[in-house]
Amino acid sequence: MNSKKKFAALLLQWNEEENRREMPWKGEKNPYYIWLSEIILQQTRVEQGLPYFLRFKEKYPSVKHLALAKEDEVMRLWQGLGYYSRARNLHETAKNIQQNYKGIFPNTFDGLKKLRGVGDYTAAAIASFAFSEKKAVVDGNVIRVLSRVFGVETAFDITEGKKEFAQLAQEVLDEKNPAIYNQAIMDFGGTVCVPPNPKCEVCPLNKICVAKKEGTIDVLPYREKKTKIRNRYFNYLVIKNEKEIFIQKRTDSDIWKSLYELPLIETEKPLTKNLKNTLLKFLKTEDFKIESSSKEIIQLLSHQKIHFRFIHLVVKDIRALQIEKARLVKIKALAQLALPKTIHLFLFEKSLL
Template identity: 50%
Template sequence: MSFANKLIAWYRSEGRDLPWRKTQDPYIIWLSEVILQQTRVEQGLPYFYTFVEHFPSVAEFAAANEDEVLRLWQGLGYYSRARNMHKAAKIVVQDYQGQFPCDYEDLLSLPGVGEYTAAAISSFSVGECKAVLDGNVFRVLARVFGIPTAINTGEGKKLFQALAQDLISTSDPGTYNHAIMDFGATVCKPKAPLCGDCIFRGECAALEEDTVALLPVKLKAKKSRDRYFNYFVIEDDGMILMSKRGSEDVWANMYEFPLIETKDKLELEELIHTEEYRTAFGDAVVKPLGGVTKHVLSHQNIYARFFRLPNAKDVLEKKDTWHYFLLENLDKLAKHKLVFSFIDKYL
């Protein structure tokens, strides 16, 4: 049996039953695929249900405002996915009369839809013969065929993309794409793969050469940088001062408390004498709330501290991005994890 047919046969008996596999609606498939970018199924699943329920059609998605979309996305990370989805929904309504495209090239033109997602949607919805290339496919192919080329290089991507397209089932591309990803996620796993009863155990190059744990090869990423965030909790008569982040940095357009970032780790005594602090808060009383929280992002380590400013409202120099909200309305704002977990704990 061919490589593709083995995978498809395995998938028909062992594949997982996931909700987005029951439909051929490109809109629903798009929701699931973007949610699942760099995200485990278990983590994305509740968000998929939320988005399907909240936005049953692309027209309703497009009619929302960005803050609402980000609020629903809160906690899932990589928030540009949500902002790009919102832009894409508007494009589909305007340029495609609300008919979500199934064509690979049309899909590729949408913001937030790259080669992987365009291949997934077009193959799952109308059976277009485009091979998906994601982390699972890299791993399965690297091991079964014993390919030592680093996957995060131009050469590696080109090589694996060509091989993937060469191996795809031309009679059932959609099922094949589901199969190889599901196989990678549940059998040919990064750690502790189930080689013992693998369908390729008789022909897997990595198993034969005992290099399963070494493949795929991936060049190491640059080390993360450290940042120091000081957040200030300022209340005024049941209202709390919140700040909306800009579009350039991490957590774009998300809400948080007024922030002063310092270049180095500063003691409170040093912090209150910085120019930025003096300008914003003068000599208002400061009370620390808890200790230092280390928050790890993909390329940064953020060391955050929180302070309460009990009487800052009298001396405050308010910035444009700062607005008061009722405490009970904070729930409606899209906040990043560092801030909403603090709120859950202390407010």
């Protein structure tokens, strides 16, 4: 048996034995639930995504329910999961399936790929799990396992590497059991061949694993591009009275689109000396006093470092204040709005939520 055939056989055997992770979406044939779980689990750990999957499934038991939901409600349910464009795409795609596909998911890889937010990986997962199409999934777990077992040193984040991994994944796919095989390799990458400290001693592939033999486990899979981190300074204004507070919705194509936030002054550097003047320009009035300014709070996103500062202002006549984009809302209505994590935490700590 060549090493590629052996690989699939050993993997399926591992899957058969005690190593299956029970998850509510395992063995699922309903493409809507598979799609939901796959979108939720992108860039998210299983433990974190699981409660969200259960909540979405309960609230929107069919694609029709999701299609008819209000955007704010979907965003609110997604709050805390991050990468909010996934939630917007999820909602848009549900509406598209309901309106243009009579509520029925396409049943092929190519058809699924036409849906917004559905890339190669998600299309392969749905096509193989729901319709047994012979299509290999390629995600971070799969790339890690393949690069180590077969000693592939091509960087996975360049065009050549993407092609090579896609081809290799397809070659080693067990065509008789595409659904079980795809699930097995993802589970294997998530539990045995993990990024640091893989469990090589108990690994059923350790006899054929090139990285183990050549001592290259720590450098594989190889990534070429370094991620550049952009620093952004978000100065949030807390302007409120007993009952109301200024809030705005993020509408630009940027992080947290469709979520709510406090009035924001974004700067490229920390706002320190120029604070008073910047506020004068922003508020177009002198009727304010700076009551306090919080310590800097940092939130790391995949390519961005957000420096938060919350500035409390006292304004004599809050109703006379006009802030472009922002509006006054009742403080008790804040709990209904989807908010970025750090703002949610801040408002919660100030007993405003």
